[in-house]
Amino acid sequence: MIGGLYSELEAFEAILRHGSFTAAARQLEVTPGAITRRLNALEARLGAKLLNRSTRRLSLTEAGRHYHAEVAPALAQILAAGERVHDRAAQPRGELRVSLPMNFGRMYVMPRLGEFLDRHPGIALDVQFDDRFVDLVGEGFDCAIRIGALADSRLVARRIAQTRRILVAAPAYLARRGAPTAPEQLSEHDCLHYTLFRDTPTWEFHGRGETLRIPVRGRLRANYGVPLVDAALRGDGILQTATFAVAEELAAGRLVEVLPQWSLRPIGIHAVYPGREYRPRKVEAFVAFVEEIIGAPAVWDRILGA
Secondary structure (H helix, E strand, O other): OHHHHHHHHHHHHHHHHHOOHHHHHHHHOOOHHHHHHHHHHHHHHHOOOOEEEOOOOEEEOHHHHHHHHHHHHHHHHHHHHHHHHHOOOOOOOEEEEEEEOHHHHHHHHHHHHHHHHHHOOOEEEEEEEOOOOOOHHHHOOOEEEEEOOOOOOOEEEEEEEEEOEEEEEOHHHHHHHOOOOOHHHHHHOOEEEEOOOOOOOEEEEEEOOEEEEEEOOOOOEEOOHHHHHHHHHHOOOEEEEEHHHHHHHHHHOOOEEEOOOOEOOOEEEEEEEEOOOOOOHHHHHHHHHHHHHHOOOOHHHHHHOO
């Protein structure tokens, strides 16, 4: 009975983690039919429907949400115990589900992931790119790289690096519109706003013993940094961004720093993972690899000679 319940719970968790019966079957190395039978057996055991199933999506029923909330911690401990057994092997192993910020992940992590997989042949990577702060526990992620302030107390954080916020613009834009000499003059300029920094376009400056919060205006906002950097390179306006995103453009002179005498709040870059007593070796291996990629001082600071 215990073995049957475990396999049913394992299937239930895999379905929620991957969002489909087929992907759950692939993870557990069984057929989709076996996954269906295990879920049906669990629902029959409980006398309640746990999942709403359609051709397009799966969702938890109310009974499913309550049941998962109660069994998930215990199941996580059981799975962690299994991972500890597996970790006695020479190499980290298992599927590793990671959330990466889109621009940072594309620029620094994704180009080196082949090297990570070569080093760790027992690991299979599922990488999701998203600038929002995903719910690691609820969405089944093993770890994430996060840029910015941390708030989720359920997570353990390890600082990887820090990046400065700066203002940049193309030389052509500054030649056409003039370079501002004080933050207040930004009201006369087209400002390119990254909405995930702050919902309202207000930029905060520190210098000369004071803090200034300057409302800015502009006709282009976006929640993804790459098109905003492209817009700045075209001469469309002044952009507040992180040094990691524009180090090469600054070093080549395609962008220049604006108001360098004023500082903006720096941004921490952290690896975060669910807070539990045991951290799988596959997570440790990935975090160490990202730390190796970034280095100390950080690669973008080395590019800029900082």
